[in-house]
Amino acid sequence: MDNNQLNSKILKIGMWIFSFFFWYLVVAFFLKSNYPIYEQPFNRKEAYEALRDGLTLSAYFLAPAVALVLFSDWRSQHRAISNENEVNQTLIEIRELQNKINSVTFELSFQKNQEIEENMLPHLKRIEEIQAIILTRKAILEFMKDNFTNLTFINNADTILNKQYFLLFYAKNFIGFNEKYNLSENVETLGDRYNSYLLFNNQRNDYSIQSDELLKNLNESAKEYRIT
Incomplete structure (x- = not known):
């Protein structure tokens, strides 16, 4: 919770403790007084x-109440910091993935007529590493859901x-076709390999068009978790 919320809760506790103290004095006054009250002298000792x-009783109630509020505030603050760190780490990792994917898919998009398998295998290894x-x-995002009340950023x-x-x-599918047919090329296998290339390149173009808007939405939803 922010400072205003914390101050408000502490103020409410103070008001309840003061009310208890006031009414305790009122009840004690009537119980310890002799009657008729107006005829009795003021007893300083009592x-x-x-x-x-x-x-003393007010202090007994005040200390644990304030401690509970501060503990709750600490938990909320700790959760907010943890969520902010997770969000920032996710943003950093997605941007890094974006750069790696742009690099490998850009290079691979020029391999349409590549017939040398050795030139394709490094791309396959990089793709598998990025997929991992x-x-x-994605598994970390699933764990993050337990600490997030608004799932917009995670989604x-x-x-x-x-x-x-x-x-x-x-x-990866395009590389697989290339690896399978590079030794026995004919009209049919050439068509299969070219179709796999078209599927990959169309997907690449679609992602390229959508990625800027997706990243913009992600950054906007991340603002909620930045501590000011």
Whole structure:
């Protein structure tokens, strides 16, 4: 909670403690007084004892109440900091994934007529490494849901990761066709390989068009978790 909320809660506790103290004195006054009250002298000793007991009881209630509020505030603050760190880490990782994917798919898009398998295998290894990172981050997002009341950021991040993963799936599929048919090329296999390339390249173009808007939405939803 922010400082205003914390101050408000502490003020409410103070008001309840003061009310208890006031009514304790009122009740003690009537119980310890002799009647008729207006005919009796003021008893300083009993007044002092009533004040002392009232203050002591109020302190007993005040200390744990304030401690509970501060503990709740600490938990909320700790959760807010943890969520902010997770959000920032997710943003950093998605941007890094974006750069890696742009690099590998851009290079792979020029391999339409590549017949040398050795030139394709490094791309395959990089794609598998990136896919592993994506799956790990998706698993982390699932754990993050327990600490987030608003899932907009997690859903936006998951959407981007899914699109990144499927783009790499089509890229990997193209490499698979290239590896399968590079030794026995004919009209039919050439068509299959070219179709797999078209699927990959179309997916790449679609992702390229959508990625800026997706990242913009992700950054907007991340603002909620930045501590000011």
